[in-house]
Amino acid sequence: MKKFLLLFLILTSISYAQSKKEILVGDWQGTDINGVKNKMIFTPDNFISMTINGEFIDGKNYIIKGGKKDGQKALLKYEIDESKVPITMDIIAIALEKDKEVEKGRILAILDFKSDDEVRINLGLNGVRATEFNDSNEGSTIFLKRN
Known part of the structure; x- marks a missing residue:
């Protein structure tokens, strides 16, 4: 019985030792307040793929459609800061210009983990972080559940 209890305590402490970034990695789906379905995929190498205005953007291989940058490759990456309350996240739009990454803008967000499989994200689309x-x-908050 003591061995079982010890094993349980070790496994429990390991699961609590995971960082929020490690928990965030994976496929998530959810809806916003208007019922719009959203999908976000967070990778361990800090890429994010997500639905924006009904279009799924592949964070590692996005090709810009239309405008003066038509056909140019772009990336979406994310950074989180677990030291802040609430946890902050920046979603960074990056253009590849002459094989160099050039930051083009950020979506400023906050995160609230309800569990390891549920997270609430507020996206500051106006350049201001809540x-x-x-x-x-x-209206700018998305509720996601892990797939």
């Missing part, structure tokens, strides 16, 4: 989840920013 400081909390509340009624005034629920």
Whole structure:
């Protein structure tokens, strides 16, 4: 019985030792307040693929469609800061220009893990990061569940 208890404690402590970034890695699906379905895929090498305005953007291999950058390859990456409350995340749009990564903009977000398989993300699409989840920013909040 003591061995079983010890094994249980070790396994429990290992699962709690995971960082939020490690927990975030994977495939997630959810909806926003308007019922719009969203998909986000976080990779261990900091790429994010996601649905934007109904279009799925492959973070590692996105080809820009239309405009003066038509046909140019672009990337989407993410960075999170677990030291802040709530956890902050930046989604970074990057253009490849002459084989160099050039940052083109950021979506500033906050994260709230409800469990290892449920997360709430508020996306600051106007260049401003929310400081909390509340009624005034629920329109830019997505509830995701792990696939």
